[in-house]
Amino acid sequence: MAVDRLPPAADTHERQLTGLDALELIPAKRTSFGLRVWRHAWPMLTAVVIVLAIWQAVVLAGFWPEYVFAGPITTFGDLANKVTDPEFYQALATTMRRAVVGFALAVLIGLVIGAAVSRVRILRAAFGSLITGLQTMPSIAWFPFAILLFGLTESAIQFVVVLGAAPSIANGLIAGVDYTPPLLLRAGKVLGFGRLQMYRHVILPASLPSFLAGLKQGWAFAWRSLMAGELMVIIAYQASLGEQLAISRELSDSPGLIGTMIVILVIGIVIDMLFEAANTALRRRWGLRQEQ
Amino acid sequence: MTAPLTEHADSRTDAYAVRLEAVSKMYGKDLLALDRVSLAVRPGEFVCLLGASGCGKSTLLNLVAGLDDVSGGEISSGSKIAMMFQEPALFPWLTVNANVEMAMRAEKVGKDERRARAQELLDLVHLGAFGKKRPHELSGGMRQRVALARALAQEADVLLMDEPFGALDAMTRDILHDELERIWRERRPAVLFVTHNVREAVRLGDRVVLLSSRPGRVVEDFPIELPRPRRTDSAEVATLAATITDRLREEVGRHGR
Numbered sequence A: 001m002a003v004d005r006l007p008p009a010a011d012t013h014e015r016q017l018t019g020l021d022a023l024e025l026i027p028a029k030r031t032s033f034g035l036r037v038w039r040h041a042w043p044m045l046t047a048v049v050i051v052l053a054i055w056q057a058v059v060l061a062g063f064w065p066e067y068v069f070a071g072p073i074t075t076f077g078d079l080a081n082k083v084t085d086p087e088f089y090q091a092l093a094t095t096m097r098r099a100v101v102g103f104a105l106a107v108l109i110g111l112v113i114g115a116a117v118s119r120v121r122i123l124r125a126a127f128g129s130l131i132t133g134l135q136t137m138p139s140i141a142w143f144p145f146a147i148l149l150f151g152l153t154e155s156a157i158q159f160v161v162v163l164g165a166a167p168s169i170a171n172g173l174i175a176g177v178d179y180t181p182p183l184l185l186r187a188g189k190v191l192g193f194g195r196l197q198m199y200r201h202v203i204l205p206a207s208l209p210s211f212l213a214g215l216k217q218g219w220a221f222a223w224r225s226l227m228a229g230e231l232m233v234i235i236a237y238q239a240s241l242g243e244q245l246a247i248s249r250e251l252s253d254s255p256g257l258i259g260t261m262i263v264i265l266v267i268g269i270v271i272d273m274l275f276e277a278a279n280t281a282l283r284r285r286w287g288l289r290q291e292q
Numbered sequence B: 001m002t003a004p005l006t007e008h009a010d011s012r013t014d015a016y017a018v019r020l021e022a023v024s025k026m027y028g029k030d031l032l033a034l035d036r037v038s039l040a041v042r043p044g045e046f047v048c049l050l051g052a053s054g055c056g057k058s059t060l061l062n063l064v065a066g067l068d069d070v071s072g073g074e075i076s077s078g079s080k081i082a083m084m085f086q087e088p089a090l091f092p093w094l095t096v097n098a099n100v101e102m103a104m105r106a107e108k109v110g111k112d113e114r115r116a117r118a119q120e121l122l123d124l125v126h127l128g129a130f131g132k133k134r135p136h137e138l139s140g141g142m143r144q145r146v147a148l149a150r151a152l153a154q155e156a157d158v159l160l161m162d163e164p165f166g167a168l169d170a171m172t173r174d175i176l177h178d179e180l181e182r183i184w185r186e187r188r189p190a191v192l193f194v195t196h197n198v199r200e201a202v203r204l205g206d207r208v209v210l211l212s213s214r215p216g217r218v219v220e221d222f223p224i225e226l227p228r229p230r231r232t233d234s235a236e237v238a239t240l241a242a243t244i245t246d247r248l249r250e251e252v253g254r255h256g257r
């Protein structure tokens, strides 16, 4: 039998492999930070300008008198005054404190429930669809009950905020655990992971994107419930954004009312953007998203 | 070189890295995926399992890896088993280094040693410079090499490989065959390598075991006594591959009737 040509030595392989690798790797294209910010900013700015124009046009059309429906210029003038007023910051602080505490509680409860339900089959059968059902319940429908239980107190508000947000957070975790790629579970098993290691090293990291989506949705529900709560449960001597809305309405202070609404909207958008940024960072790290 | 296994071979477990005795696997009530498959792989032996698509090759590996339970028969193995899947199955949230280190987590290897061993293995598969990358930043061939490094990190005596190079281009595959052979000769694990590529089987195996389709049965066991290192495009490999292909065709043809 003729001796075959010997295969190339290892260092030749090294070179060939490096060559092939280099061919397949696409160098990452980095755009400058300023350019990226601008790319995201200009569509938003355009949208804001369009909305302001429509707003001004409606006011000019004169369906309502100016003291009922204030225009952008009056509103922003009023808002500029407001942001120099310490009382505004007190109201803002109260609302944000409630939001953070309520959301944190909801995360804690959602995590515990989500972990239990995703692990224990009986709990899943019993509570799985109930949790999803709770998500569809308009949070404002809880308030009469909450007020009955806790009176006109902050606890009533927190109760509803938590009920609004926790199901989404639990559901996010449950979905993440459910959709852990089976291949990765098998890989973990072959690597010899026990039950606990499987959770720590495979299932929990794999469910992170879904959990993050749940957090984001939970936040949206928490914020809505909180505003509803602050309108319904007004606590004496505690200024809050919701309370300011109610007062402005009673005083027929149109610029003040719209200004507070803008503040509420902006806070919602900013926090949503934070969640979105976290989500994007995660997806990029995992290679789930192509760099544009 | 290893002689083909005879009926009278030593039956003590330690003479085998893995041994299957009349192993059957049913899916549901009426799909018999494997029918009384008997097969033994000796320590350090490279066995290629060849069969048409859907004949139960992956099923067999999953059973050996303990990912699934047998419906009948017995699998004995006194040794630790590592497995490489058809896809790299790397953890996308971890760097290449951390992925390889994961294989040493179950054993509670210390951090410094984990790191050192991972680096050594990545050097072995020529990816020493890519430890800080994430899997999605690598090409398919590179990912499969990371998966190989991770499987080797388990320091198992048995390495199961399920069509590990199936998705790669011919040139990369050729190089990886040479690399796998080199690593196998250095570390001498028993390898059970699944493929439906006849030349690949002949290129790599000490033995090529041919499985029939539905139900999967062992049809024939070809010892490959060509000297190593072999080349996929050599005449000897081609001739032997042609013989085995004919036998495989015959086997597949039975289903047409």
Ligand SMILES: Nc1ncnc2c1ncn2[C@@H]1O[C@H](COP(=O)(O)OP(=O)(O)OP(=O)(O)O)[C@@H](O)[C@H]1O
Binding pocket: B027, B028, B031, B033, B051, B052, B053, B054, B055, B056, B057, B058, B059, B060, B196
């Ligand atoms: N979990 C399962 N449930 C039901 N049937 C299955 C399952 N896994 C595999 N099968 C069936 O068992 C048979 C063998 O499948 P298997 O995946 O082992 O084949 P294979 O030889 O690995 O094929 P391929 O070369 O395409 O990878 C097939 O008919 C398949 O449909």
Ligand SMILES: [Mg+2]
Binding pocket: B057, B058, B059, B162
């Ligand atoms: Mg298969």
